[in-house]
Amino acid sequence: MFCRGTYNYDDYLYDLKQNLQESHQIARERLVKNKIKNKGNYDLKENPIEIHVKDLILLRDDTSKTKLHSLWLGPFEVIKIISNENILIQRGRRQVIVHKNNVKIYHDNEVN
Numbered sequence: 001m002f003c004r005g006t007y008n009y010d011d012y013l014y015d016l017k018q019n020l021q022e023s024h025q026i027a028r029e030r031l032v033k034n035k036i037k038n039k040g041n042y043d044l045k046e047n048p049i050e051i052h053v054k055d056l057i058l059l060r061d062d063t064s065k066t067k068l069h070s071l072w073l074g075p076f077e078v079i080k081i082i083s084n085e086n087i088l089i090q091r092g093r094r095q096v097i098v099h100k101n102n103v104k105i106y107h108d109n110e111v112n
Contacts, residue, residue: 049105051087053078056106059089059098075106 058072080088085100
Protein backbone atom coordinates (compact mmCIF):
# COMPACT_ATOMS: atom_id res chain seq x y z
CA MET A 1 0.00 0.00 0.00
CA PHE A 2 2.86 2.38 0.76
CA CYS A 3 5.20 3.13 -2.14
CA ARG A 4 7.89 5.76 -1.87
CA GLY A 5 7.68 8.60 -4.30
CA THR A 6 4.31 7.87 -5.89
CA TYR A 7 2.19 7.73 -2.74
CA ASN A 8 1.31 11.15 -1.29
CA TYR A 9 -1.07 12.53 1.29
CA ASP A 10 -3.93 12.95 -1.19
CA ASP A 11 -3.68 9.27 -2.18
CA TYR A 12 -3.54 8.26 1.48
CA LEU A 13 -6.64 10.32 2.31
CA TYR A 14 -8.47 8.90 -0.71
CA ASP A 15 -7.61 5.30 0.29
CA LEU A 16 -8.53 5.97 3.91
CA LYS A 17 -11.89 7.44 2.89
CA GLN A 18 -12.61 4.47 0.60
CA ASN A 19 -11.70 1.97 3.35
CA LEU A 20 -13.89 3.76 5.91
CA GLN A 21 -16.84 3.86 3.51
CA GLU A 22 -16.42 0.16 2.73
CA SER A 23 -16.20 -0.69 6.44
CA HIS A 24 -19.28 1.41 7.13
CA GLN A 25 -21.21 -0.36 4.36
CA ILE A 26 -20.22 -3.81 5.67
CA ALA A 27 -21.22 -2.84 9.23
CA ARG A 28 -24.58 -1.51 8.00
CA GLU A 29 -25.31 -4.71 6.04
CA ARG A 30 -24.46 -6.88 9.06
CA LEU A 31 -26.61 -4.69 11.31
CA VAL A 32 -29.62 -5.08 9.01
CA LYS A 33 -29.00 -8.84 8.68
CA ASN A 34 -28.80 -9.29 12.47
CA LYS A 35 -31.87 -7.11 13.00
CA ILE A 36 -33.92 -9.31 10.67
CA LYS A 37 -32.61 -12.46 12.37
CA ASN A 38 -33.40 -11.15 15.87
CA LYS A 39 -36.90 -10.06 14.79
CA GLY A 40 -37.53 -13.57 13.46
CA ASN A 41 -36.39 -15.14 16.74
CA TYR A 42 -38.57 -12.74 18.74
CA ASP A 43 -41.61 -13.51 16.61
CA LEU A 44 -41.13 -17.26 17.16
CA LYS A 45 -41.25 -16.84 20.94
CA GLU A 46 -44.04 -14.25 21.02
CA ASN A 47 -47.34 -15.46 22.42
CA PRO A 48 -49.94 -12.84 21.50
CA ILE A 49 -53.07 -12.72 23.63
CA GLU A 50 -56.53 -11.79 22.42
CA ILE A 51 -58.18 -9.36 24.82
CA HIS A 52 -61.72 -8.15 24.32
CA VAL A 53 -63.93 -5.63 26.08
CA LYS A 54 -65.50 -7.04 29.30
CA ASP A 55 -62.73 -9.66 29.70
CA LEU A 56 -61.22 -10.08 33.15
CA ILE A 57 -57.45 -9.67 33.26
CA LEU A 58 -54.65 -9.80 35.82
CA LEU A 59 -52.18 -6.91 36.02
CA ARG A 60 -48.45 -7.51 36.67
CA ASP A 61 -47.34 -6.10 40.03
CA ASP A 62 -43.93 -4.48 39.58
CA THR A 63 -43.90 -3.22 43.18
CA SER A 64 -43.60 -6.66 44.74
CA LYS A 65 -41.09 -6.44 47.59
CA THR A 66 -40.59 -10.12 48.40
CA LYS A 67 -40.89 -13.34 46.50
CA LEU A 68 -43.81 -14.41 48.70
CA HIS A 69 -46.07 -11.65 47.39
CA SER A 70 -48.24 -12.35 44.38
CA LEU A 71 -46.85 -11.22 41.03
CA TRP A 72 -50.31 -10.41 39.68
CA LEU A 73 -53.07 -8.07 40.84
CA GLY A 74 -56.71 -8.32 39.95
CA PRO A 75 -58.88 -9.38 38.32
CA PHE A 76 -59.79 -6.15 36.53
CA GLU A 77 -62.33 -5.59 33.79
CA VAL A 78 -61.31 -4.36 30.35
CA ILE A 79 -63.29 -1.24 29.45
CA LYS A 80 -61.84 -0.31 26.08
CA ILE A 81 -59.20 -1.46 23.59
CA ILE A 82 -57.25 1.73 22.82
CA SER A 83 -54.78 0.41 20.25
CA ASN A 84 -53.09 -2.82 19.25
CA GLU A 85 -50.95 -2.72 22.37
CA ASN A 86 -52.82 -0.61 24.97
CA ILE A 87 -56.02 -1.30 26.87
CA LEU A 88 -58.10 0.68 29.35
CA ILE A 89 -59.04 -1.16 32.56
CA GLN A 90 -61.19 -0.33 35.56
CA ARG A 91 -58.91 -0.45 38.63
CA GLY A 92 -61.04 0.36 41.65
CA ARG A 93 -62.57 3.80 41.01
CA ARG A 94 -59.97 4.78 38.45
CA GLN A 95 -59.56 3.88 34.82
CA VAL A 96 -55.96 3.02 33.91
CA ILE A 97 -54.26 2.56 30.55
CA VAL A 98 -51.91 -0.45 30.53
CA HIS A 99 -49.80 -2.21 27.92
CA LYS A 100 -50.78 -5.74 26.86
CA ASN A 101 -47.36 -7.05 27.88
CA ASN A 102 -48.24 -6.31 31.52
CA VAL A 103 -51.48 -8.29 31.63
CA LYS A 104 -52.74 -11.83 31.26
CA ILE A 105 -56.21 -13.33 30.96
CA TYR A 106 -57.90 -14.24 34.25
CA HIS A 107 -59.33 -17.76 34.42
CA ASP A 108 -61.73 -18.48 37.25
CA ASN A 109 -60.92 -21.87 38.78
CA GLU A 110 -64.11 -22.25 40.81
CA VAL A 111 -65.87 -25.56 40.28
CA ASN A 112 -69.66 -25.41 40.69
